[in-house]
Amino acid sequence: MDIVKLKDLTVDGKGTYGVAAPAVEYQENLPTYLRITDILDDGTLNLSELKSVKVPDSERYMLRPNDIVFARTGGSTGRNYFYDGTDGAFVYAGFLIKFSLDPKKVNPKFIKYFCQSEQYKQWVRSFNTGSTRGNINAQTFGNMEIALPGRKQQDHLVSILESIGKKIKLNKKINDNLQKQLYEIYKAWYQDFLCVDDLTLIESPYGKIPQGWHYSMLGDLCKSVSVTHNFNTDRLIFLNTGDIEDGQFLHSEYMAVADMPGQAKKTIMPNDILYSEIRPINRHFAYVDFQADNYVVSTKLMVIRANSFDSRRLYHFLTLQDTLEELQMQAESRSGTFPQIRFENISKLPILIADSNTETAFITLLHAAYNQIEHNNSENKKLSELRNSLLPQLMSGKIDVSRIRL
Numbered sequence: 001m002d003i004v005k006l007k008d009l010t011v012d013g014k015g016t017y018g019v020a021a022p023a024v025e026y027q028e029n030l031p032t033y034l035r036i037t038d039i040l041d042d043g044t045l046n047l048s049e050l051k052s053v054k055v056p057d058s059e060r061y062m063l064r065p066n067d068i069v070f071a072r073t074g075g076s077t078g079r080n081y082f083y084d085g086t087d088g089a090f091v092y093a094g095f096l097i098k099f100s101l102d103p104k105k106v107n108p109k110f111i112k113y114f115c116q117s118e119q120y121k122q123w124v125r126s127f128n129t130g131s132t133r134g135n136i137n138a139q140t141f142g143n144m145e146i147a148l149p150g151r152k153q154q155d156h157l158v159s160i161l162e163s164i165g166k167k168i169k170l171n172k173k174i175n176d177n178l179q180k181q182l183y184e185i186y187k188a189w190y191q192d193f194l195c196v197d198d199l200t201l202i203e204s205p206y207g208k209i210p211q212g213w214h215y216s217m218l219g220d221l222c223k224s225v226s227v228t229h230n231f232n233t234d235r236l237i238f239l240n241t242g243d244i245e246d247g248q249f250l251h252s253e254y255m256a257v258a259d260m261p262g263q264a265k266k267t268i269m270p271n272d273i274l275y276s277e278i279r280p281i282n283r284h285f286a287y288v289d290f291q292a293d294n295y296v297v298s299t300k301l302m303v304i305r306a307n308s309f310d311s312r313r314l315y316h317f318l319t320l321q322d323t324l325e326e327l328q329m330q331a332e333s334r335s336g337t338f339p340q341i342r343f344e345n346i347s348k349l350p351i352l353i354a355d356s357n358t359e360t361a362f363i364t365l366l367h368a369a370y371n372q373i374e375h376n377n378s379e380n381k382k383l384s385e386l387r388n389s390l391l392p393q394l395m396s397g398k399i400d401v402s403r404i405r406l
Contacts, residue, residue, distance in 0.1 A: 001149050007142035009111065011100040015138030018069070019061040020094035023051035031058045034090040036071045037282060039079045041250045042384060043116050044172070045087055048246065049283065053091050061091045066108040068115065069096040070141055075242040077133040078124030082112035097138045107154040113161050114146055117391045130259050157394045164387045171376040178369045182316065189362060190352055205350075212355040218317075219347025221309035227267045229296045231257050238264050239297045241276040244286040247319070248377065254294075263299040268292045271311040273304040273318060275346075278338045281328040287315045289374055302343055312366045313359075317351050 007013050023033050033053035038045050055061070063069070063083040069092050071079040083090065092098055101108040114120055123144060127134030149157070189195040193210050201208040204215055229236070235254040240263075243250050257264075268274065268288050276284035277300050284301075297303065306314045317323060326349070331339035353359065 001147050003145050004148045005142065006099060006111070006144045006146060009101055009106040009146070009148075010142075011102045013142075015070075015097040015099050015142050017138060018092035018094045018096045018098065019053065019055055019058070021053050021055045023093075024054055025052065026050055027052045030054055031062070031091040032088055033093060034063065034069070034081070034096065035093040036074065036076045036079065036095050039069075039071060039076070039081045040245065040248075041079060042168075043079075043081055043112065044169075045081065046246060046283070047087070049281070053093075055091070058091050063090045063092055063098070064100070066101045066103060067098050068101060068108075068111060069098045070115075070136070071095060072097050072137060072141075073135045075133055075240070077127070077136055078121070080115045082109065082115075084109075097141055099141070106148065107151065107158050109158045109162065110148075110154040111146070113158065113387075113391060116388065118388055119392055130261075160394065161387055161391070164383050168380045168383050171380050175373045175376050178373055182366065182369050183320070185362070185365060186316070186320070189358065190354065195354075195358055195361075206352075209352060210354070214353055215350045216353055217347065218314075218349045218351055220307075221351070222273075222304050222306045222314055222346075224343035224346075225272070225303045225305045226265075226299075228265050229267045231296075233257070233294075236260075236264075237295045239274070239295060239301065241278060241284045241298060241300050244274055244276075244284055244301075246283045247286050247373075249286055260296070261298075264296050265299050266297045266301070266303055268295055268297055268303055269305075271306070273306075273311065273315050275302045275304055275318060276300065277302055277340050277342065278331075279328065280324050280331060280341060283319075283324065285319055287312070287370075302346075304343070304346070310363050310366075312370055313363050316366055318346070323349065 007015070018034075021033075023035065024030070026032070030052035033051045034045075035051070038047075038050065040046055065083060065085045067083045069081050069083070071077055073095055101111055124133075124136070127136055127140075148154070193199055193201075196210045200211040202211050206215055209215075235256055237252055238255050238260050239249070240261075269292055270288055270290065272288040272292075274286045274288065274297060276282070278284075304314070304318070305311075327341050327345055328339065330345050331341045334340065354362070
């Protein structure tokens with residue numbers, strides 16, 4: 001097994017920075033813009049908020065199969081995405097560094113999986129200062145050392161990990177479809193009123209609604225909770241705004257309490273909703289569906305707790321695109337360094353409440369769908385852990401890949 005540097009496995013021996021240009025709203029006639037915020041910790045993409053970019057030399061920054069890009073700065077340092085062409089065409093942004101892997105020198109997907117391994121993550125963490133992630137430039141990424149097995153072993157290892165990856169991808173696709181179905185049902189019932197047989201409309205402060213329905217203000221249905229953690233242990237799992245995204249918790253790593261930043265304060269409990277105060281449109285939210293005594297969260301995350309209202313129904317409403325866009329507009333209208341909201345903004349949002357039979361039916365659907373989504377997410381977490389535990393053993397030769405039959 002050889003020790004090689006990443007740059008020595010590339011076509012041109014170096015990393016290249018992306019284009020420094022502002023994102024614009026997505027347009028089919030413009031290239032799609034790949035930014036740090038589009039890349040998740042597991043190396044996949046958040047395709048829900050893609051933007052475009054308008055630059056004269058976009059072709060120069062287009063990703064091509066077997067390229068891998070790395071986030072070089074901020075809380076996302078080290079995140080990476082391997083491009084195989086299946087997600088569409090992308091121009092990569094300036095806070096990303098691209099390396100073009102040479103298939104003659106390495107199985108490119110071997111590097112993809114290496115960069116999801118614990119060994120790689122430890123290397124990234126070695127640049128941290130306390131709780132702050134360090135920046136990593138192109139030269140440093142290029143000099144990253146990789147233990148490279150022979151080509152046959154690489155190929156077999158990739159085939160094993162790809163089979164796990166396909167199952168993870170299928171679960172994510174199922175979850176995406178469930179989310180889309182929930183929205184279509186919500187739209188049909190709560191906007192088009194197709195669930196009402198004998199429709200009689202009455203006036204309301206927000207337009208006509210079915211008889212027997214009413215609007216409530218979210219402030220009457222939930223509250224913002226801020227209970228300081230007692231820090232009765234030396235290590236806890238700290239969640240900042242960037243550690244939750246689109247309903248998922250991106251890590252569960254313990255951290256020394258002594259190294260935590262000052263904003264690490266709040267406790268959470270099952271059925272709480274975590275919701276970022278900053279830029280709601282970036283979808284930094286999650287639902288707590290587990291015992292969370294060993295978690296502490298940032299003061300920049302609102303902890304929203306339902307009163308007598310169903311917490312899943314509340315979570316669904318808060319994460320609707322229409323709700324996020326309304327809150328983003330309010331965030332951008334206030335003065336300050338960042339577009340930011342307070343619980344006051346949420347409390348004043350009106351939510352349409354149907355008659356009891358319709359509400360019960362919709363909540364039943366919500367719980368069934370979210371239970372399946374959680375099951376798939378849990379399975380993906382176990383598959384990812386299996387993949388990550390296999391990876392160092394397969395790479396080191398502790399497990400003979402030639403003996404594994406798929």
